[in-house]
Amino acid sequence: MTLEIAPRRFRSIRLRKLKSDVLLGMLWLAGLIAVVPLLLIVGYVLAKGVPAINAAFFTETAPPPAVPGGGMAQAFVGTGMIVGIATLISVPLGVLTAIYLSEFGRGRLAAGVRFVAEILLSTPSIVAGAFIWALVVVAMHSFSALAGAIALTVLMWPIITRATEETLRLVPTELREGALALGSPRWKMVLRIVLPTAGSGILTAVMLAVARGFGETAPILLTSLGNDFMNADPLQPTDAVPLRVYNYAQSAFPQWQTLAWGGAITLLAAVLVLSIGARILSDRQRRRLG
Amino acid sequence: MKGLDVLGLDAWYGADHILRDVRMAIRPGTITAIIGPSGCGKSTLLRCFNRMHEEVPGARVAGSVMFDGWDMYAPSSDPVDVRRHIGMVFQRPNPFPTMTVLENVVAGLRLQGRYDRATMLEAAEQAMRSAGIWDELKDRLDRPGGRLSGGQQQRVCIARALAVRPEMLLMDEPASALDPVSTQQIEDTVQELKRSITIVIVTHNMQQAARVSDYTAFMLREDPRRPSVLVEYDETRHMFTNPSHKRTEAYITGRFG
Ligand SMILES: Nc1ncnc2c1ncn2[C@@H]1O[C@H](COP(=O)(O)OP(=O)(O)OP(=O)(O)O)[C@@H](O)[C@H]1O
Ligand SMILES: [Mg+2]
Numbered sequence: 001m002t003l004e005i006a007p008r009r010f011r012s013i014r015l016r017k018l019k020s021d022v023l024l025g026m027l028w029l030a031g032l033i034a035v036v037p038l039l040l041i042v043g044y045v046l047a048k049g050v051p052a053i054n055a056a057f058f059t060e061t062a063p064p065p066a067v068p069g070g071g072m073a074q075a076f077v078g079t080g081m082i083v084g085i086a087t088l089i090s091v092p093l094g095v096l097t098a099i100y101l102s103e104f105g106r107g108r109l110a111a112g113v114r115f116v117a118e119i120l121l122s123t124p125s126i127v128a129g130a131f132i133w134a135l136v137v138v139a140m141h142s143f144s145a146l147a148g149a150i151a152l153t154v155l156m157w158p159i160i161t162r163a164t165e166e167t168l169r170l171v172p173t174e175l176r177e178g179a180l181a182l183g184s185p186r187w188k189m190v191l192r193i194v195l196p197t198a199g200s201g202i203l204t205a206v207m208l209a210v211a212r213g214f215g216e217t218a219p220i221l222l223t224s225l226g227n228d229f230m231n232a233d234p235l236q237p238t239d240a241v242p243l244r245v246y247n248y249a250q251s252a253f254p255q256w257q258t259l260a261w262g263g264a265i266t267l268l269a270a271v272l273v274l275s276i277g278a279r280i281l282s283d284r285q286r287r288r289l290g
Numbered sequence: 291m292k293g294l295d296v297l298g299l300d301a302w303y304g305a306d307h308i309l310r311d312v313r314m315a316i317r318p319g320t321i322t323a324i325i326g327p328s329g330c331g332k333s334t335l336l337r338c339f340n341r342m343h344e345e346v347p348g349a350r351v352a353g354s355v356m357f358d359g360w361d362m363y364a365p366s367s368d369p370v371d372v373r374r375h376i377g378m379v380f381q382r383p384n385p386f387p388t389m390t391v392l393e394n395v396v397a398g399l400r401l402q403g404r405y406d407r408a409t410m411l412e413a414a415e416q417a418m419r420s421a422g423i424w425d426e427l428k429d430r431l432d433r434p435g436g437r438l439s440g441g442q443q444q445r446v447c448i449a450r451a452l453a454v455r456p457e458m459l460l461m462d463e464p465a466s467a468l469d470p471v472s473t474q475q476i477e478d479t480v481q482e483l484k485r486s487i488t489i490v491i492v493t494h495n496m497q498q499a500a501r502v503s504d505y506t507a508f509m510l511r512e513d514p515r516r517p518s519v520l521v522e523y524d525e526t527r528h529m530f531t532n533p534s535h536k537r538t539e540a541y542i543t544g545r546f547g
Contacts, residue, residue, distance in 0.1 A: 106347070174384040178447070181342055182454060183374030184401035192401060196388040288387065 045264050052262025062228040062244075065253055072263055074230040078145065078239035082224060083213045085149035085234060086156055091206055093153070094160025098205075101161070102168040103190050120158040128154040129219030137223055145231075145238035148224030152216060156209040163208060167201030167285070168194060200281040207281070211274035215267055217242040241267055291318035291488055292358035292375075292457045294339060299353040300517070301334050301343060308334050310517035311353075314507060318358075321480065321489045323503035323526065325496065327541070330509045331518040332492040333381075336460050339490065340376040341369035357458075374402060377456035381463040383443035385435035385450075392431040394446050398454035413453050420486075421449035422479045441472025448479060452487075459483065461491040465498070477502050496542050500530050508538045 056071045063070025097117070101110055120128075132151040137143055171194050179189035195202070217240075220226075225237040226247065241263050248260035294316040301309040308331045316322050324332045337343040338351055341362065354363050362372045377398075385394045395414045399405065414431075418424040423445040427438075435446060444464060451459060461480070465473040480489060480502050493499050499506055506526045511518040522529065522538045533539040540546055 172384075174380060174382060175386060177342060177345060178380065178384040178386065178450075179397070179401055180345060180370075181340065181373055181378040181380075182398035182401050182450065183370055184398075185370055188401050188403075192397075193386055193388075197386070199388070 042268065045261065045268055048258075049261035049263075049265035052258045053265065057259070057262050061230055062239075063255070065251075065256070068255060070255075070259070072239075072241065072244050072259060074227060075239040075241045075244040075263065076266075077230060077232065078224070078227065079214065079241045081232065081234060081238060082145050082148040082152060082220065082240055083210060085146065086152035086213050087206070087210055089149065090153045090156040090160055090209060094157045094205070094209070095164055095202060097157070097161045098164035098168055099190055099195075102165045103186070103194065117158040117161045120154060121162060123154075125155055125216050126218035126222070129222035132219065133222045140235075142235065143223060143225035143237040145224055145234040145236070148220045148238065148240065149234070151219035151223045152213045155216060155219065156213050159209040159212060160205050163205030164198075164202050167198045167205065170201065171197045198285075200285045204278040204282040204285070207274045207278040211271045211278070214270050214274075215242055217246050221246070291486075293318040293320075293488060294458065294490075295356040296339075297354045297356065299335075299338055299351065299355060301331070301338055301352075302350045303334075303346060304348040307517040309338070310519050312520045314520060314523045316488065316490060317505070318488050319484065320504040321484050321491060321502055322505040322507060323499035324490065324492045324507045324509065325494075325499050325541070326509035326518070327511075327546070328494070330511045332509060333462050335509065336378075336462050336490060336492050339458075339460055340378055341372045342378060344369065374454065375456055376458045376460060377451035377454065379444070379448050379451050379459065379461045379464045382467055383440055383447050385438070385443050385446050387434065387436040389435050390432045391427055391435055391438070391446055394435040395449045395453050397450055402454060404454075413455075414449075417449040417453035418446075420452050420479070420483060421445045422475055422482070423449060439472075441468045441475065444468060444472070444476065445479065448476070452483075456487065458488040458490070461489065463492050463494060466494060473498075496530075496544070500526060506530070508533075508535075508541060510537055510541070512537075 056069055058071055058076065059073050060069065060071035061074045062072070097113060101114060104110075105113065129151050132147055132154065136147040136150055140147070175193055175197060176189060179193045180186070184192075220240045220243050224240060224243070226243045227237045227239040231238050245260045245263040245267070248256040248263070251257065251260075296312055296314045296316070299309060299312040300307070312335060324335060326332050334343060337345075339355065341351075343349050343351055351363065354361050356362070357372070357375065361367065385391075386397060389397060392411075392414055395417055396410045399410060399413060415424060415428075418427065423442065427433075427442065427446070435443070438446065444467075448464070465476045468476065477498065480491065483489060491503065503526045505524065506529045507523040508521045508529070509518050510521045522533060522535050524534070529538065530542060533542065
């Protein structure tokens, strides 16, 4: 009896091991497939873009077609201005919304706000752009950096709100109760205990949102339009790096195409730095609270 | 010193009725121990004494509690105000991790807006002396509050509660997460504090209740579908030598719970 069963058991164990190995191999492959495109993209952009990077690239404005040289200075300034304004609006707004949702909001209003943030989070960015075009550009009779910033705010606010709310919820109840039991008003407990404890988590949320803002093209195109010249007036049409990349990439001039790759590199670098920074911060935060 | 008059208190978590008609008078300048099996509502009762209970979403209280003649559940009473008079120490030490030892001790003063640098250090020293931790930590005041031993953390939390000069201190099993030496230190601190402040302490430990308290309250939930009641409330020495109720006797002699 046992003699008969034993070999069969062995066979089934071997089979199971084989199945496990095959599955593990497939998982490895899936992981590899996920990573390969990223490496390819980074490698390709680097190869194409590095030749574009020189001093002129950062200091000169858009060259006329077929004239050598030139750079994207106006686009860097424009992106800085648009993303800067968007950050100035969306960070206070997003953090305050998150505080409301996690610390004060109960009932219908909170549910409504959370729902709106949820919807905006999955709204295609071009829709946000079109909406702000209709609302701001048409009303002000002009494309502008400000309109671009407002369009980006529509995209960045929900990111900051959601991510911040999640970090605030990670702050242990015991700390909140500790503060309240000391006779602290609720708002002071939030300001002095909850926010500092959540600290770098909030910074992470901001960095993720800013990274998103850097790369957006469609909403900027519909609201800020672009500009060949240096512009520092937020009420005027303004250039942006992704916009430049989009325009130059479609052009027939090799030198414009090179500039497009240069722009792509800087965007990629900015987004990578922000994402990796956000990752490091959130790991540190988790360790501190864990 | 001030005491507490509990005049028929009921408490709920959502639809769960936890406490029914608790009546007791906590005498000024005494130490009162609350004992009872796990889950009978000791923490809940304690949290009703400084209106922390209502911080749990859905939690509710009915009845009234008088603090030296002040109806602290009256509509005109502010829970923040109540907590400034009645401090609390939690079962698990909860120093603020972003603050140093010193900042932790004076956190209550700052949170209450009583911000005065000159007197702050003085208040901190006094509170830390009362909590029996000054000599141990006076050279480490700028250490992060979370980087202390559990016993030190808990005594920093006691100092933090004392620094705002409450008239009453509620302690929810303050030593249950600590080793015997730290437990002893906390008990000594409690004995010392009794001279200046009224104390209510929840404990699982019969010996501890017998050692430190003047009065003992025994709570019990006889039927899991019904709320807990206060079975017996009496002088500790009387309760531990000659309890009036069979259930009390059974519990303190360790026959259940
Ligand atoms: N936040 C809460 N939400 C809902 N129910 C709760 C909550 N906290 C406690 N309860 C319930 O209330 C009852 C009393 O809990 P409580 O914590 O007051 O008991 P306890 O006597 O302090 O127990 P222990 O000795 O284990 O600390 C328990 O049945 C518990 O399940
Ligand atoms: Mg308890």
